[in-house]
Structures are given as C-alpha cells and as structure tokens.
Amino acid sequence: xxxxxxxxxxxIEQLPRSNSEPCGHNHTLETPISVDxxxxxxxxxEVAARGGRAVRLKKGQTxxxxxxxxxxxxxxxxxxSDNLNEFMSWxxxxxxxxxxxxxxxxxxMSNRRRPIMTLTADTSPGIHDTLMAAWGLFRYMTLGVEGxxxxxxxxxxxxxxxxxxDAPEVPQPLNLWMNIPVNEKMKVDxxxxxxxxxxxxxxxAEMDCIVAMSSCPQDIIPINGEDCTPVExxxxxxx
Numbered sequence: 001x002x003x004x005x006x007x008x009x010x011x012i013e014q015l016p017r018s019n020s021e022p023c024g025h026n027h028t029l030e031t032p033i034s035v036d037x038x039x040x041x042x043x044x045x046e047v048a049a050r051g052g053r054a055v056r057l058k059k060g061q062t063x064x065x066x067x068x069x070x071x072x073x074x075x076x077x078x079x080x081s082d083n084l085n086e087f088m089s090w091x092x093x094x095x096x097x098x099x100x101x102x103x104x105x106x107x108x109m110s111n112r113r114r115p116i117m118t119l120t121a122d123t124s125p126g127i128h129d130t131l132m133a134a135w136g137l138f139r140y141m142t143l144g145v146e147g148x149x150x151x152x153x154x155x156x157x158x159x160x161x162x163x164x165x166d167a168p169e170v171p172q173p174l175n176l177w178m179n180i181p182v183n184e185k186m187k188v189d190x191x192x193x194x195x196x197x198x199x200x201x202x203x204x205a206e207m208d209c210i211v212a213m214s215s216c217p218q219d220i221i222p223i224n225g226e227d228c229t230p231v232e233x234x235x236x237x238x239x
Contacts, residue, residue, distance in 0.1 A: 052155030071225030
C-alpha cells in the first residue's frame, strides 16, 4: 500500500476514547445468534458481509469457520469467558510458534501465555495473517474515507455488545485467509486470498471462551479478492 496517510486530528478527538466503544453502527448490533451468544450445536450461522458476530464456546467445543466463497478474510478473536482481559494474543502467539502462521496442531496463545484455542483442521492452503491490526475507522480515515466505514474493530465491539458485554479492547486478530506475504527485505504486500470456496478452519476451545468474527469490510484494496467485494462467511459449533 503506497497511499500517504492523512490525519484529521479534530475528527479523531470527536470519536470515542474508550476502546470498548464503537465509532459507528451497523447491522451487527441487531443480529446476535442468541441473547447471550450461546449457539445451537451443529447449526450453521452466517457472519454477514461487512458485519460481525460473537459466539460462546465451552472448553472442548470446536468452531468451524467456513470461507463460503473462498475470497473473504475473517478477522477472528477469542476472549476468556472468566476474564475478558485474557484473550488470544498474537504478539505472544508468534513467540510461542517461532513463526508467523499457525499450522494444524498448534496452540493459539493468550496474553497470559497459555493456550486459549488449538487449530485442529485447515482445508485451505494455510495462508493466514497474524501481523496486521484489525482495521478501524481511524485506518480508513488515513485513506481519505469521509463519514463512517464499516470496519473490523467496530464489528468486534458491536458483536460483543449484541450479546450484552463490552470488549475491553481490540487485540490483534487471527486474520483467517488474509494473504500478507513478507519478502526478503522484510516488506509486506496486501494480496487476495488463495483459499477456495468452502475451505474451513476448525479451532478447539482450550477454555470457556467467546469467539468473535468479522467478515472484513475492506473494499479499497483487494484483500477480499480482486473485485474488492466483501461477502459473508459461515460458522458452526460442535461438541
């Protein structure tokens, strides 16, 4: 990305200061899977294009997240149900893995350096991202967006509020299917996913946790496919 960032400091100061508060609103707030996020096991749920959803998992349950069209990035978070200040953390996770992308069988670590989830299946080529922060309104503002733009950071906040809780912050997500190659000069690029329609990953909960997902609303660069069109993904929870 070569766009020179711009900063509207006055506008930034008018937006919420709390990391729990969204900068805007979309359908995420009105479409929880249930009042408290408890799923029906085996039922397939949609994370609509540009929106988010949250789901509660018990220890030992597995969530299957499906790239329905093959082109969609899904920002994914996990927070401990017992303590929302413990969450899947990629600054800790990369150190544990000694790498940038988890493989099947790898533990996904919390900021307290213990497994919160395990990657148990991946039918895609395994290209995901653990480097990039969730895009928020502030990022879109640097690209010249005026007014509100749906964004993954707000989708987390709104998905949590939809089930009656506040996300304490917006950690670095596991960006499923996001293709951020790193070259020999340690520079990165922003490329379309290499996954196919129907590819999925499965994550097993290693503690009671709340998983939030955002069907990335990025429509400026081809991170969601060459035509820059966000679409829905789906998920199921199994015992």
